[in-house]
Amino acid sequence: MLVDTHFHLDLMENMQSLIKQFRGVDVGIIAVGTTPLAYSRELEFVSGINNIRVGLGFHPQLVEQREYEIDLFLQELKKTRYVGEVGLDFNKDNIRSKKQQLYFFRKIAQTCAKQGEKVISIHSVNATNEVINILEEEGTFKNCICILHWFTGTAIQRKRAVENDAYFSINQKMAKTKSGQQTIRNIPADKILLETDAPFTGMISSVNNLQNELESIIQDISLIRRENMMQQIKCNSENIFD
Helix, strand or coil, X not given: CEEEEEECHHHCCCHHHHHHHCCCCCEEEEECCCCHHHHHHHHHHCCCCCCEEECECCCHHHCCCCHHHHHHHHHHHCCCCEEXXXXXXXXXXXXXXXXXXXXXXXXXHHHHHHHCCCEEEEEEECCHHHHHHHHHHCCHXXXXXXXXXXXXXXXXXXXXXXXXXXXXXXXXXXXXXXXXXXXXXXXXXXXXXXXXXXXXXXXXXCHHHHHHHHHHHHHHHHHHHCCCCXXXXXXXXXXXXX
């Protein structure tokens, strides 16, 4: 099965139509969220669809304005294996909430490590060192599957992440940049996953369209690595998609 590990289903204009199309196809998604309040509603929408997993998310760009949802996030965390989108974002538009972000991401990392076996999709814009530090210090790398979504860190940061057995979710835009290609070449084959980050990289009109997009990403990865990655990536995806 091909799995999109970072797909914003609740932000898709055609969400209801897409959900119906997932029945009986060999494509899956981790539907990452951005707020805890949206989590239970999305679970209801996808009830009975076996190839959609819903991630409990709290996007770092929203932590400041939705601080009141932190307790709800921690309550819901006990009920799910899939977590995301979470992380840190120290872009100039979000730097003022740095202290809150650091506090809450550490709390998430700590709680996930304690509960164990979570699959976490992690945002790390201009904050890669801080993300890796927290995941190391709290034991999250050891006790959970940590997926670095749209990784843009340095070679040194990438090496640290690899040493901690991190996974990397790759999209088409990464495959078109020099730094993204370096990441694709220099991470272990068994740590490569796929993502579209739709709709932020473009709308997905159908599940067939999604499958074509995922296969296209695999083609790009295979060309960059000079090896056929289809079976390896399918295997990697199935390891985190139970």
